[in-house]
Amino acid sequence: MFGKMLKSKMKWVALVGLVLSIFSLCAHFLLALYTGKSISVYETSIRIFTWRPIFENADLSRSSSMYRRLWGPVRHLESILPHANPRGNYEAPTLQINGFIFVRIQGSFHEIRNSICDVVVVSRLMNATLVIPELQPTTSSKGISSDFKSFAYLYNEDQFTVALEKDVKVVKILPRNLKRARRRKEIPVFRVPYSASPDFYLKYVLPVLKRHSVVELVVSDGGCLQAILPPSLEEYQRLRCRVAFHALSFRQEVQELATKILNRMRAPGRPFIAYDPAMTRDALAYHGCSELFQDVHTELIQHRRSWMIKRGIVKGKLSVNFAEQHRNGSCPLLPEEVGILLRAYGYSSDTIIYVSGGEVFGGQRILIPLHAMFENVVDRTSLCSVKELTRIYGPETPLVGTSQWTPPVEGEVKVDKWKTSGPRPRPLPPPPARPKSYNIEGWWGWVAENDNEPQNTVMELRINAHKLLWEAIDYVICVEADAFIPGFDSDGKGRPNFASLVMGHRLYQSAESKTYRPDRKEVAKLLDEIRDHLYQANRTLLTSIRKHLTRTILDGLTESSTRSKPLSFLSHPVPECSCLRHDPSEAPSHTLSPSNHSQVQAALGVEYPCPAWMDGYVISHSPKDNDNEEDLNEEDPTSRWFVQHSSSYEIGSVSPIKEEAQMEDQEELESGER
Numbered sequence: 001m002f003g004k005m006l007k008s009k010m011k012w013v014a015l016v017g018l019v020l021s022i023f024s025l026c027a028h029f030l031l032a033l034y035t036g037k038s039i040s041v042y043e044t045s046i047r048i049f050t051w052r053p054i055f056e057n058a059d060l061s062r063s064s065s066m067y068r069r070l071w072g073p074v075r076h077l078e079s080i081l082p083h084a085n086p087r088g089n090y091e092a093p094t095l096q097i098n099g100f101i102f103v104r105i106q107g108s109f110h111e112i113r114n115s116i117c118d119v120v121v122v123s124r125l126m127n128a129t130l131v132i133p134e135l136q137p138t139t140s141s142k143g144i145s146s147d148f149k150s151f152a153y154l155y156n157e158d159q160f161t162v163a164l165e166k167d168v169k170v171v172k173i174l175p176r177n178l179k180r181a182r183r184r185k186e187i188p189v190f191r192v193p194y195s196a197s198p199d200f201y202l203k204y205v206l207p208v209l210k211r212h213s214v215v216e217l218v219v220s221d222g223g224c225l226q227a228i229l230p231p232s233l234e235e236y237q238r239l240r241c242r243v244a245f246h247a248l249s250f251r252q253e254v255q256e257l258a259t260k261i262l263n264r265m266r267a268p269g270r271p272f273i274a275y276d277p278a279m280t281r282d283a284l285a286y287h288g289c290s291e292l293f294q295d296v297h298t299e300l301i302q303h304r305r306s307w308m309i310k311r312g313i314v315k316g317k318l319s320v321n322f323a324e325q326h327r328n329g330s331c332p333l334l335p336e337e338v339g340i341l342l343r344a345y346g347y348s349s350d351t352i353i354y355v356s357g358g359e360v361f362g363g364q365r366i367l368i369p370l371h372a373m374f375e376n377v378v379d380r381t382s383l384c385s386v387k388e389l390t391r392i393y394g395p396e397t398p399l400v401g402t403s404q405w406t407p408p409v410e411g412e413v414k415v416d417k418w419k420t421s422g423p424r425p426r427p428l429p430p431p432p433a434r435p436k437s438y439n440i441e442g443w444w445g446w447v448a449e450n451d452n453e454p455q456n457t458v459m460e461l462r463i464n465a466h467k468l469l470w471e472a473i474d475y476v477i478c479v480e481a482d483a484f485i486p487g488f489d490s491d492g493k494g495r496p497n498f499a500s501l502v503m504g505h506r507l508y509q510s511a512e513s514k515t516y517r518p519d520r521k522e523v524a525k526l527l528d529e530i531r532d533h534l535y536q537a538n539r540t541l542l543t544s545i546r547k548h549l550t551r552t553i554l555d556g557l558t559e560s561s562t563r564s565k566p567l568s569f570l571s572h573p574v575p576e577c578s579c580l581r582h583d584p585s586e587a588p589s590h591t592l593s594p595s596n597h598s599q600v601q602a603a604l605g606v607e608y609p610c611p612a613w614m615d616g617y618v619i620s621h622s623p624k625d626n627d628n629e630e631d632l633n634e635e636d637p638t639s640r641w642f643v644q645h646s647s648s649y650e651i652g653s654v655s656p657i658k659e660e661a662q663m664e665d666q667e668e669l670e671s672g673e674r
C-alpha cells in the first residue's frame with residue numbers, strides 16, 4: 001500500500017515538473033520573440049565598462065610635488081590664451097562674389113582636416129562662395145550609410161556654415177545650372193599642388209573663376225595652401241584657427257560617443273595619459289622602418305616602400321639600415337620605449353593610458369610590452385560596446401559578395417575540361433596555370449605576385465570610412481587628456497600627422513597642459529646605453545629621462561615651430577592665434593619672472609596682449625610652484641622603484657608597498673630641494 005502511494009506521488013511530481021518545464025520554455029520563447037530588442041538594449045545599458053580599472057596605489061594629493069610634476073600645468077605657459085578673433089581691418093564677405101568653389105578632398109583624417117582649413121582660406125582670398133567640400137573616395141556612397149553625404153559623415157554641416165558666416169559664404173550645393181554643367185564636365189578643374197602660394201590662386205585660378213563663375217579644386221596631398229603666409233595675410237592664419245578649432249565640430253553622434261568614453265575613463269577619479277603610436281604602414285615604409293616586426297609585416301612595408309619609390313614619393317634605396325634610422329630618430333618610438341619613458345619619469349604602473357589611432361600596424365601584439373608595464377592600457381573598443389560604435393556608422397546596407405568564397409574564373413573551368421577531356425596521347429601536355437587566388441595564398445599573397453596592390457573592395461572602403469570616425473573619437477579624447485605623448489609626428493609623406501594636429505590643438509586650447517614632445521634621437525641614445533638591461537634602470541638614466549621629458553615640454557615647442565609649422569600651420573598655431581595675459585592685480589609671486597617671460601617669448605613668440613574681456617580666465621597655480629620645474633628632476637634615492645625584474649613579479653610590475661614608500665621618499669626629497 002505504501003509503495004503504491006509513493007509511486008502515485010512521484011507521478012504527480014513528475015507531471016507538475018513537466019508542466020512547469022513546458023511553461024518555462026514557452027515563456028522564454030515568447031520573450032525571445034517579442035522582447036529581443038529591448039533585452040539587447042538593456043544588456044548594452046548595463047555594460048558600462050569592458051575595462052575594469054586596477055589601482056594598487058593610493059590617490060596622490062593634488063597639492064603634492066609628485067602630482068604637480070606628473071599632471072600639473074606648465075607654469076611658463078599658463079599666461080598663453082587662445083585668441084583667434086580678427087585684430088585688424090577684417091570685413092565681412094561682400095555680396096559681390098567672384099563665383100563658386102567646389103572642392104573634392106582625398107586623404108586620411110589629418111589630411112582632410114588640413115585641406116578643409118586651406119580651402120576656406122582660399123575661398124576668402126578669392127572672394128568666392130565655398131560649396132561644402134566633398135570627401136572622396138573614403139566616404140564614397142558605396143562605403144557609408146545613405147543617411148550621410150560625405151562631409152556630414154564626419155563633421156556638422158550647420159555648425160560649419162554658421163561659424164564661418166562672418167568669414168566666408170558657405171552653401172551646401174551648387175546652383176542648379178552650375179550643377180548640370182559640372183555633371184556634363186563643362187566646368188574647369190584644377191588639381192592644386194600641395195602648399196601652393198597665394199599668388200598661384202590669384203594669378204591662375206581667379207581669372208578662370210571670374211570667366212566661368214565656378215571652378216572645381218581637387219586636393220589630394222593634405223593641403224593646398226602654404227603653411228607660412230606673409231605678414232600681410234596674418235588674418236588668414238587666424239581664419240585657419242577659427243575653422244579648425246571652432247567651425248569644424250564633429251557630427252553630434254560622434255561627439256556624444258567621445259564624451260561618453262571620456263566620462264567613463266574619468267569615472268575612477270584618476271587623470272589619464274593619451275598616447276598615439278602613429279605606427280601606420282605608410283609612415284613605416286616612407287621612413288624605412290621595415291625591420292621593426294621581423295615577419296610578414298616587414299614584407300608588406302617593403303612592398304609599400306617599393307611602390308612609393310616607383311612613384312617618386314620616396315627618394316632613396318629600398319633597403320634601409322633600420323638600426324641607423326632608429327638611432328637618428330627617423331622611426332616611431334616603440335610602445336615599449338614609451339612605457340619605459342613614462343615609468344622612468346614617475347608614472348606608476350596603475351596609470352590610465354589611452355591608446356589612440358585608427359590603425360596600429362602589426363596589431364595588438366606590438367602593445368604587449370606597454371600592457372606589461374601599465375595595467376590600465378585602454379582604447380575605444382574597451383570603453384564602449386560594439387553596438388555603440390555601430391550606431392555612429394548609421395544604417396548600412398548589407399554588402400553583396402563580401403564572403404570569403406570567390407566565384408570560379410575561366411582558368412578553373414579550363415582545368416576541369418583538361419581533367420575530363422577523355423583519353424589523350426602520352427605524354428600529357430601541362431595543365432593551364434593555376435589562377436591566382438588571394439584567399440588561397442593568404443591576405444598577403446599579392447605581395448610576391450604583383451607590383452601594384454589590389455584595388456580597395458567595397459568592404460575596405462567602408463572600413464576606411466569607419467576609421468575616420470574612430471580617429472575623430474580619438475582626436476577628442478587626446479585633446480582633452482590630462483597628458484599627451486606622441487610616438488611619432490610624421491605621416492607617410494614626411495609631413496605632420498594626427499599627433500601633430502592634436503599637439504597643435506592642445507597648444508591653442510590650453511597651452512599649459514602637459515604635452516610631451518620627446519626627441520626620438522636623444523631617447524634612442526639614452527636607451528641604447530642600457531639596451532641589455534632595460535628593466536634594471538639606474539639612477540643616472542632615471543634622472544636623464546626626467547630632465548629630458550621636462551625639457552622637451554618647452555624645447556619641443558621651439559623645434560615644432562621650425563620643423564612642423566612650415567608644413568602644417570595647425571601643428572603650431574602660435575603666436576598668430578594666441579595672446580599673452582598679464583593681470584596687474586596678481587601678487588608678484590604669481591606673475592611670471594623676467595626669465596620665465598623670456599622663455600615663453602623664445603618658445604612661442606607671443607606678444608599680443610589679451611583683450612580686457614579675457615581677464616575672467618583663471619590661471620591656477622600654487623604659490624609653491626615658483627621654482628624651476630627641472631628642480632623636481634634632480635637625482636633621488638629611488639632609482640630602483642622604476643621597474644623590478646624578479647621571480648615574484650612580472651616584467652613591468654612593482655611591489656605596491658615598496659613603491660608607495662619610495663614615492664613618499666621622493667616627495668620628501670623634492671620638497672627639500674625646493
